[in-house]
Amino acid sequence: MLPKSRYLAMALILLGVGSLVIGVVFIAQGVSVRGQISEGLRAEKVTLGIEEDLVEKGDVVDTEAEARGAEGTLEEHLRESYGTYGDTERDPPSVLHISLVQLCGTP
Numbered sequence: 001m002l003p004k005s006r007y008l009a010m011a012l013i014l015l016g017v018g019s020l021v022i023g024v025v026f027i028a029q030g031v032s033v034r035g036q037i038s039e040g041l042r043a044e045k046v047t048l049g050i051e052e053d054l055v056e057k058g059d060v061v062d063t064e065a066e067a068r069g070a071e072g073t074l075e076e077h078l079r080e081s082y083g084t085y086g087d088t089e090r091d092p093p094s095v096l097h098i099s100l101v102q103l104c105g106t107p
Contacts, residue, residue, distance in 0.1 A: 044061075
């Protein structure tokens with residue numbers, strides 16, 4: 001039979017290995033999300049904040065730093081065109097309820 005300190009040492013080692021595995025998973029997810037964001041930015045073809053010669057070569061906003069540089073201008077343009085979210089028209093709750101009832105089929 002193993003002494004209690006041996007069980008404690010084994011439990012701590014397992015906890016440490018588990019923490020390392022979880023850390024690696026989180027890092028992999030972060031890299032994956034960064035790639036998805038870059039792909040989404042490329043699909044939008046935003047060129048704000050990029051020098052003209054780079055735009056002519058086909059460069060678009062596709063990194064976090066470039067997106068942050070274009071953020072203020074994009075936000076300003078959206079607010080000028082559509083206002084804030086609170087300013088947008090929305091269906092009254094009764095219409096939304098009717099739509100959900102029709103969608104779900106239950107009253």
